[in-house]
Amino acid sequence: MSIPKDARHLFRFAILFVIAFVVFLVIRHFVVPKTFGEYGHYRGAAITEIAARPMHFAGHQKCETCHVDIGEAKKAGKHENVSCEACHGPLAQHADDPSIQPTKINTTEVCIRCHADSAAKPGVFPQIDPVQHSGGVPCETCHQPHNGL
């Protein structure tokens, strides 16, 4: 079947579409990661890549094998269920090699992450207005962080 002469220009436009579509497919082929869609709507390789990342957190059980005293002290206090690294930050490197000294934490920032007043927190949770309560004095001058008092 030959295309009528007077409709050929329409096919030129159609060819433009086909070209655009092919270009799209080619680009798509190169930019979409190979493992995309292997398990779901994400890169399959992401799982192994993430698993291969170095550990940042050691977990409180590990800390307590060396810092037995603090572990015991903490169990007796209100911070019983707060993990070491929630305050100290990720310390996996230190746990593997204690010669790497952890940096000192700035309690005026760390403690109010959990304890600053907010209407969204349950009323029973201990909350303070940092300005009124301590006015910039580090919390550990009055409180013992491991005992939570």
Add this chain to the structure above:
Amino acid sequence: MSGVEGYMYPNEITLNWSVLIVLYPYITGLVAGAFILASLVRIFNVKAVAPTYRLALLTALSFLLVAPLPLQLHLGHPLRSPEMYFTPHSTSAMAMFGFVYLWYLMAVLVFEIWLDYRSDIVHLSQTSTGWKRTLYRAMTLGSDNISPRSLAIDHKVGWIVTLVGIPSAFILHGYVGFIFGSLKANPWWNSPLMPVVFLFSAMVSGIAAVLLLYMGISKLRKTPVDMPCVDTIAMYLFYIFILDFSLEMLDLVHRVYEADESFRTLNFMVHTKLYFSQIVLQICLGTLVPIFLLAITQVKKLPELVRRRIYIVSGFLVQLGVFAMRWNVVIGGQLFSKSFLGYTTYKMSLVTKEGLFAAIALTVLPLVILWILVKLLPPWDKEAQASIPAATAAN
């Protein structure tokens, strides 16, 4: 906390959807509306509005080109946006919309404009010089066949394109309302009427925009305004406006009658924070006044000058009202807490990425694009204008 009254959940305190998200449905609405006006000529054979046919198409195109920009600015990371096309998620309405957008842009608007302008383009490629000649040559796609038979074929195909274009335009804008209407967490938005209301207000704003542009351009070019044309547009504007208004009122009455658990909160908002933008701007100034003005032109024979002035005033009021409607939906829906116990405030920034200036720039940009398009593809070619009704008659 500043701007917060009562009880807000922390994630509700700052509004994430800014004025740009107000602009986005407004701009897409203009696209859909302008296209519907063009389809009046093509599909519904309303010959009187033919002088605005091409202008309406170019308007739709220039606003459509700008439509995604508010979203890009709002989201940041423009380089990530193609991912939507490369790895679309079939359950995401927004991802699917990306394809509707492309389809509408390329297969409907650009194609229809190309078909309609083909003889002009061929003509221009032969008469112009320099870079323009190259540009027009490229636009002809290397075919200078403008025999009457080929133009007749173009016209048939254009008719089909417009026919397909109407549902496309509906989906294009209905989608925006759909996104809001399907958000079940937000009682201000969650309504199956939302897409329909968005659609009708889109038609109203788009038709009014083309009306204003047509009269403005005529003034600039010092050519007389085609009165039967603007009268007909105003008539359609009036009727569609009535439909739009009834739908909005239906939505309102339904909410009042249903009076579900959110009603007291929403009612309170409409009477306080949204009073000015909803009652004063949207309903009174933006809807009732222009409907009343347009109604006068329908029932009374007024002198030309008065009619023109009425059209201009109501055209601007319509834009104001529809923009206010988008504002009340987008911003209004974020001002109250899901707890129904608290309210927050939206404070528009000025020179930030999502501030007032960005919004103004994005409103002016389509007009600049339109100006360039109009220079390149003059919509008022005498013989072309004559050819549309003639060709329509041949249809």
